[in-house]
Amino acid sequence: MKSTKRSILFALFSVGAALALGAPAALAQHDHGAAPKAQPGHNDGGHSHGPAAKAPDTYSKAVAEMAARAKEVEEALNKGDLDAAHDEGDAIAAIAKSLGALALKPDSGVEKGKVKDINLAGKEIAEQMDAIHEAGEKKDMAAAKAAFAKGKVQIDSLAAAAPAKYFCPMHCEGAKTYDKPGECPVCHMKLKKQTSEQFSVTVKPVGGKLEAGKPVNLLFTLMDPRGMQVKDVEIVHEMPLHLLMVSKDLSWYAHEHPAxxxxxxxxxxxxxxxGGEYTLFHDxxxxxxxxxxxxxxxxxDGVPAAPVALKADSDKPKTVDGYTVTLNTGGPVTTGKPTTMSYTIAKDGKPVSDLTPYLGAMGHLVIMSQDLKEFVHSHPHEHAEGDHDHAKQGHTDMKGGPKVDFEAHFKAAGLYKGWAQFQHNGKVITVPFTFNVAKGEGSGEAKPHEHGK
Structure with missing residues (x-):
């Protein structure tokens, strides 16, 4: 397994509906304000996003990502959020401009006679997405919706005509795919059509059942979009799998690492x-x-805990295990722009300036919206004061604090809860804060998204 360390990482995810046991779907990651870049980074099996995301490298992935982002644009416009709409539109425009070149690749599955039409469609999509950007700057919602409607026609047409991928259900040839239906040359079974670009995870209790108050052994299997088990994963922040668990009302949280x-x-x-419902996020x-x-x-199964109402409390310090932690966001938190989340840690009235790295970083911050549709995972701007080369080499003699800064970017307004984790004297401290995110300027007249009613 390859080892990777994310020293400065921000990732924002749109979750969608809750998922049933054994039938999960991958989250789409979203970067707002930056088009995909051709550099190493993170993507979700076709949907490339985030500060270090890379552009789709195949025609099929490009079309799939445009379609996914188009849904985000439509949702943003329906909410009156012009900022999010033109940010996603910018990303679509960048992808659309590359369609002709991707379609020309020998393994694209696109007939040569259709490349010209694809190139023209890409230009039309890019023009309409640019128009959304201009409308966003002018706060002209009607113009943005009109431009999106024109661009969506082209995106839907390309998505409907995109070449399908087929694979052997027995995976005789590993991850190999075919552009046409047929049979596997090895086992002669009928090839199966690939219907998703998303990864998934199955979670199964072994030798017991899910019952409150009783230990249960859980088995996790990572699957790629073809339904093939993923065995080669990178070590990121010292672990191959980070498991972030939360109760439905966000009153309970745990960050663990299956073996x-x-x-x-x-x-x-x-x-x-x-007892009750829990969501497990697999990173x-x-x-x-x-x-x-x-x-x-x-x-x-079991008696559920009494529901805990979620209320904003970030304006007051929190005391956890003898540590007093304050959160400063530099003013109201809004959509459409990055927010610096500054945590200051003290103990017995004295600043704590000797924090040590935990899982390869001076802190970890996970934030979720009340409806669990938005997910943020961030790490500090800096590992600590000192030699950053030592951090990259896995040295743990670095010290940090008393202030640790994270960066977060929110797409949707509403109520959020975040859990920050720090390590001091070998002990991990988990500090929760709940805060409101308001709709930023240029986002239209829609009211903040309210949950729990």
Missing amino acids: LQPDGTFTFTWTFPA FTPKDVGMQVVPVTLKV
């Missing part, structure tokens, strides 16, 4: 504190693909 087994699966023994990075975050919802 990798020789067959490529992961195992983990856990005791859930109460892993398949080799040569990029970071994936896959949510799976589990239902645990």
